[in-house]
Amino acid sequence: MMTAAPELIGPASDRDGLTVADQEQLVAHGIGVEEARRQLALLRDPPPRTKLVRAARIGDGILPPPRGAEAVRLAEEGRSAARAGRLIRFVPASGAASRLFGELRRARARGFGATDPVLGRFEKVRRRLPFDCGPSELLERYGDAPKALIPFHRYADGDQRTALEEHLVEAAALVGGSGSAAVHFSVAAHHRPDFEAILGDRLPVLEGRLGCRFDVTLSHQSPATDSIAVDADGAPFRVADVPEAPLLVRPGGHGALLGNLQSLADRGFELIGVKNIDNVQPEQAQGAAVRAMRILAGMARELAGRSDGPARVCGVVPAVGTAGGGPFWVQETSGEVRLQIVETSQIDLRDGGQAAILARSTHFNPVFLVCAARRPAGGAYRLEDYVDHDTSFVVRKSHGGRELTALERPGLWNGSMAGWETQFVELPGDVYTPVKTVFDLAGAEHRCAEGELDEWN
Secondary structure (H helix, E strand, C coil), X not given: CCCCCCCCCCCCCCCCCCCHHHHHHHHHHCCCXXXXXXXXXXXXXXXXXXXXXXXXXXXXXXXXXCCHHHHHHHHHHHHHHHHCCCEEEEEECCCECCCCCHHHHHHHHCCCCCCCHHHHHHHHHHHHCCXXXXXXXXXXXXXXXXXXXXXXXXCCCCCEEEHHHHHHHHHHHHHCCCCEEEEEEECCHHHHHHHHHHHHHHHHHHHHHHCCEEEXXXXXXXXXXXXXXXXXXXXXXXXXXXXXXXXXXXXXXXXXXXXXXXXXXXCCCCEEEEECCCECCCHHHCHHHHHHHHHHHXXXXXHHHCCCCCEEEEEEEECCCCCCCXXXXXXXXXXXXXXXXXXXXXXXXXXXXXXXXXXXXXXECCCEEEEECECCCCCECCHHHHCCHHHCEEEEEEECCEXXXXXXXXXXXXXXXXXXXXXXXXXXXXXXXECCCHHHHHCHHHCCCCCCCCCCC
16 A cells, blocks of 8 residues: 655745755755754754853963074974975965955945045055056956955066965975975865966966976865855745745855865875965065964974874964954863864853953964874874864854844864864964955055065074
8 A cells, every 4th residue: 555745734844944845955055954954953052152261371372482493493394394295285265355345345336436535545555555457447357356366466576466376485485495385275166267277377487486396276165064044033044035945055164174174184295284365475575474384384293293183283473453263271061171262253242251351362363373184103084073063153144135043164273173182372473464455455564675584583
């Protein structure tokens, strides 16, 4: 006797509000249905905020910068790893330039009036910017480009260099002479042809001038790491406000890049140096960052040798009014107290005690770290085993004028590395020159005048 298939009651086919069409959509996207249920459960009952015990400080979780012979020894160990092909630079580079040109976009929306203060500011610093055009053409050329492919510096000979190119120059300096500089960029899939075009054009020029070879690879953020959202009633959020509309699926934050990091470890790289695409200096000012990366690589190699799991050495810089993540001692759900990088959004600022700890912090995370993700005896660790999923980010956003609550994976250098052996070390502030708005490119730290290379002694 044949049994009739269960009849769907309305658009919701199960307790989580997922229809059969929703489940098919998720599977086609690479997101398992059980993973979607896990996300929905976290959105409806968010994990507790991170519990700060105290801020890490010099002598209490943060090492002072190595000096003298010790710094020389560690830097040489890091340089040797780079020259031997055991170290690769990993640069997340999928970010768009929406914030970079935000003020100019708003000025354009106002009609680019002659008395607009943003236009006045632009004209005041225009000669110090790396562009050869005005604000209207600037938005036309680069408004939809990834930040990696936007000119960051213009040299005395007229050479314009994108952030991508400056990271390549820095990677070559890390090797220090002939050899192969390994660099990996994570990029948005739809921008990959643009990256390949500029690499095809510029790599031969850079290799000829710098006397080294480049091993450049690109990867994408896997769609399987995307996440879903809920509406004000806790129901799965849809792209339109009708029951039959598809689910809204969003990128899962930079924690989704853990798989990209895993692939580099699986390829055999002993050390992986991580920096953000917008934190790079002109060539003549890269000395401090190169030396710091070499030293951190030497320290990471030694830390890995005495660890039972993946290890990382994270550079931190003195906090001078900088908002964002920093180094703290935190109490985990197990009760263990460990060093972690914590974002402000992970902290319950309504708790006076937690807010006071945050206010007493002395250092900031510039995203300048070296990871050791392989066992000393060989073979990569399974990095997913060291993630603290309770540190997922619950964020409030909007889509089509409707409010939503979304989930982002534990940050790559936050909860995704919560189980790693962690060491913090203070870096000089001049290794951190981020470009958040177009006006940052007019700052003294991005000028291309000739000068002595900075050193970290």
